[in-house]
Structure formats: structure tokens, C-alpha cells
Amino acid sequence: MKLEKTNNTDAGLAQEPATQNAYAETSAGRGSYWQLNPVFRELIDIYRDSGKKRGLKESTIYKTSFSASSFLLAMQNRGRESLNDIDEKDVISYFIREDGRSPLSGGYRDTVASVFKSDLGSYTEPARRILAYIPVIRQRRKNIQYLKPEEADAVRNALDDPGSGLCMRDRAIGMLLFFTGIRGCDICCMKLSDLDWEKEEICIVQQKTANGLTLPMSAAVGNAIYDYVTMERPSSGETCVFLCMARPYRPLSEDGLRSAVPKIYRAAGIRQGKGDRQGTHLFRYHVASALAGNGIARPVISETLGHTAPKSLDCYLSGDIQHLREYALSIEPFPVSGEVIPL
Template identity: 45%
Template sequence: MNVQNLRDNCPKLISYMETNGYSKTYVDRFKREIKKIISADSNEWSCYTDVYLEYTKTSQSPDYLRDKRTIIGAIEQFDVHGRYPDGRRRHELFERGSYPLLSSEFKFVIDLYCEVEKKRGKKKFTTVYTESHNASTFFLSLQQKGINCLGKTTEEAVLSIFMSPDETLLRSCSYKKNIAAVLKACIPYHPETCPRILAFLPALRETRKNIQYLTSKEIQKVKGVLTDGENLLTLRDKAIGMLALYTGLRGCDIAGLTLYAIDWDKDLFFIRQQKTKIPLELPLTAVVGNAIYDYLTSERPHTESRYIFVSQLKPYERLKNRSIGNVAGRIMKAAGIRQSKGDRKVFHIFRHHFATELLGNGVPQPVISRALGHTSPDSLESYLKADFPHLKECAISIEHFPVPKEVFFHE
């Protein structure tokens, strides 16, 4: 590992941190780490990953190792890419997660899976990422038990990752399914070991949480604050709220809307969904169009940014996805709803309302899926559980099953 560049330029990094308000304690930790790196035998480490792995041999404390990843990652960013700390986020050390710590064979399996799915082109990037990430943590758990290849994997080791000795469930069914997806994709290349490990995976029952939904009273309150000129909501927040409520757009897609996306003459707007990368065309209704127009003409600051929704303070940058989530919280606070601990306050609950409203009004499911930008019809299943008008039609009468009077409680 060549540390000459770090040795020559580390004073610039320290000077930058001292003049930009970093605490003396924090700067001293950087100094100690840099000194350790540049004074080590050049053959001791081949990259910054090896520097971090050295600490994993002496400590298992998550907080301690997280701190080391942050500092070593920042030094790596400076040394390799010339990037200084920005004071706002943790610095990335190599690739995050379990993958960098895997043996060469386990890494090969993950790489093979990603390559297979890339060629197939049927799964979303986020799905491939989640499945490969879960498989990486699974393989890392095997490594920690002394197993560093597929051939040595035992049923006992696999089951211990999912179940504790007292048979308490440690991992979810979705975690198991993601691992299975990786192993199945690699069967043609490992026809003996992958099917064997698949057989070791435990049979787990899939459970789903009930999704919180907006009641009719809550919807009326939300609509009230979005159209009321007396509350403290800005025109920007109202326009964002209208988009979420009446189009079901994801927050990230609202944040990514540009001035070029709207065709005012045809009352349409076009986006390329950030989650699926698939184009989506939606009607621009009067209530949504008017809200956006009011914001653009009366409140939006003068800026060269082509994004519709920008920050209210200079340099007037596009709103981040996190900021969109904060808008949802402000709308619900203004409406006086969902203020208890555990209440769902993100914009996805508006998307859920949009879907269930269409379902309740008899709109065909394929039409709803297209409006929501779903790539799979199965994605609509979670919304069906809140389609109460049609669920009631499926209810079975209990008149033929007498219930004793004592079952009912009377005050």
C-alpha cells in the first residue's frame, strides 16, 4: 500500500479540519490514525480495507468499529479521491456492508448472481441490491463460524443463523427468500453445493404487517389544510401535498419533477420513475395544476434550477427526498392528525390512499397499477387489504352460526 501521497498531503487535511470547526478531540483521532497508517510496514496492508480489518481482529464493539470505519473512510476519500470531509454525513469506507469482508469464493457467488440478474434484466436494481446484501451477511455469518466456502457449509451452521438454541426466530422469511434467490441464480454454476444449501434453509412462515391508512375524516382534514389560505403551510408544501394526494406519486419522484415535465396545454405531466426507471404519464388535474401554478408564480424564488420544488433559502437547490418527507409531517401537523407515537406520517400513506380510493370506486386493477407505476401486478396486494367496500362483499354471514349471549359484554 503506497502511502506517499497521504504522507505528503495529510497536513492539508488536518489544517482543513481545524479551520472548519472540527473539535480538537476529533482531529486528534484523525492524526493518530494517519500516523499509524503511514508508519506501518508498506507490505502490511494492501488497501484501506485491510487497515479496518485489522481492528476487527481485536474488537467486536459495533460503536468502536463504526467509528473506525468513519475515520478510515474519510482518510481514504482524501488520499484516493482528494475529497475533504463535509461535516454532514459519514464517510464511506470502501464498499459498505458485509461484501468486502467475504472470502474470495463467497464474493464470487455474489458477483455471479449480480451478473446473472443483470443479463436477465427482469429485477429492479433495488431488488438485486437487497438480495445480494442479505446473501452477503449470510455468508459473513458462515465465515464467522469458520466456513469460508460453499462446500463446507453445514445444515447446523445455516440453521444457527436463523434460529437461536431455544428456537427463537433470528431472521425473517424475506431474509431467507433473498438468500434463496441468490443461490437459485447460481445453481447452473454450482449444481451440487447451491441446491444442498437451499435444502438447509428453514421453512419460515411469511408474515405481513397491517399498513396504516388514512381514514375518511383524516382525508377531509388534509384536504382542508391544503386548500385553506389561513394556515401556515407554504404554497410549495401545499402543491407537494396535492401531488401526493391526487396522483399517488412517490416522494422521490415529486422531488425530481422538473419544469419540463409538465405539458400545460395537454394537462399532462411526464416522469421517469426513480425506483423503476420506467417512464410514467399522468393527467394534470385542475386542483393539482392550480396548486403548482400558484407556487411557481407567487412563491418560488428566482433560480436557474430546472426542478419545480426548490429550497426556500439560497442557493435554492432542489428538494432532497428527506425534505419531501418533512413536508408530509408538516401537512399532518397542520391538519391535526397522526401526531401520536408510532403514527405513520410519510407520503407513502397518501399513495396508499390514492390506490385504495381507486379500488373502492371500481377502477380495474391493471389501470391502478399503471397509474402507480408498478412493474408487477403483485405490488398491488398490500393495497387490497384496505379496500373495505369490496372486502365487505366477501364477508360470510354468521346467521347460521349461533353465538351464545354470554359472549357479548353488557355494562
């Protein structure tokens, strides 16, 4: 492996739109917290302080406080001035319409519930009562696109081929995505000092969780990064590994990464149809399913992907076709006409 230790040293928040419709439907808006009465506002303040003491990320505290404020404002608009005033009918009517359907997502429900699960001081007991009223909402799942084996082979071939048309930067990014499943935001924030050439490791602090993550730097990944850093990376005082191609050579942004990754798919000759997914997350699914397909234990896969909650891995393993087929039931004992299932 042709690696040398580098001598370089290190010298707002975008909110997810997942619950935007839910807030709109409650007419709470972005100023929900400031419309709350002193009692409800104090509850949110206690949750925020508790979240900080527990080490929750500011983005998590913001999102849950925002969701809970919307819920409490809806209760306040129904004439409820304290938690003790809120009954089961109030809670159910917020989450479930008269036709039995929910206009809100299961994720939004879980976000609101997480506030009432917290230690809220003198509000804890009535909060637990309200928590018991919050109905279970079925999670809405979409069919997840994943890299098929032949697509993965095409990507690997494109990354290995010097004549694929990929620049050294995009090839290094592709190698990182393909072999480690690292998040795109972590690629953008990766520092030169995060690369431990002697131990052949990449040590980063994850942007999403703020937790440390150590990844093995394989020969393929290390060589690609080395080639970029020594032969193509602009001369700059910036400490980030990946820079823009044009002056003033700022660190690569997430928008810049989103523009670079489709070039990898194009070089591989895959996913060029309308609606074909081309993001970085496909590589995380690929790494998770590849590890699972090789019998790697779930805790190891979670650690590799940098998950803090084991449950986070569930959606990634939906692409583990090899093991899912083992649970499929044969329909051979049940004759079906050719018009139903073309064979």
C-alpha cells in the same frame, strides 16, 4: 384548466436498515464480502454481474450481495469452504433457532434466496440445492395506518381552502400526493420538463425502480403546480419543480419534504396525536384503496403506483375496507355476552 406549457428545460444511495439486526446477529458486519474465501467471493461477483445484465438497480444488487455475503460468511465460520460443503442442517441453523423461532425476517430470507435463484454459472446447480434448504419464514406484519374517509375529506378540504395556511408549494405537493399517490422521492426529483402541459401529463423516471411513469395531471393537480411555479417558486436556474423556501433555493430534499407533509395534516386537523403516522406513504395507501373501492383492476392500480411486481400491491390493499367487509363473516348466529364484546 389554466395551464400553459413551460419553456424550462433540463440541463449515493441510502441503504434501508431492514436487515441491520440480522447482520449483527451473524457477526458478519459490513465487511462480510472481504472476509469470504475466493470461492464464495466469486459467487457474489457472478451474481453482481448477472444482476447488472438483468437491469437490476445498483441498490438492489448491493442489498442482496450484502445479505448473501453475510449468509456465506456464517457458513464459512462453520467450516464450510464451498457450496457443496453446506448441508441442510447448516442452512436451517442459520435461519431458525433451537426454539423454532427465527431471529431473521421473512424479507431477509427472500433477499438471500434471490441470490441462489439467479444464474450463477457453474455454481447454479449447488445453489439450487441450497435454495431448497432455505426455510419459509412467516412475514411479520404490522397493523397499517391508513386515511379514513373522514380524514381524506379533511385533507381534500384543506388543500382546496386558500385560508388553510398552506403555502402554494405545500399545497401543490399535497395535491400530487392525494391524487396520484406518487412517492415522496419522486416529488423531490421532479423536473420542470417532466410536466407536459399540452398533454396534461406528468412523465417521470422513478427513483426506486428507474422505470418511467406517466401520470395524468388533473385540473386540481395542474392548477396547484402552476400557481406555485408562476407565483411563489423562487427565481432560480434549478430544474427541479420544488425548491427550498430559503436561499440559496436548492431543490427540496426528502428531509425537507418530511418537514412539509406534516403541515398538510395539521392544516386538515387530523393525525395530531402521539404516534399518529404522518408520512407520504399514507397517500399511496389512500390512492390504492380508493381505486380498488371503485372497482379498478389490480394491474391498473399497480401501474398507477409505479410497481414493477404485482405482489407489491398486496400490502396497499389492506386498507380497502369496503371490499374486505364483503368477506367478513357475521357472528349473529353465535350469541356472545356483552362482557366479551361491548355493543
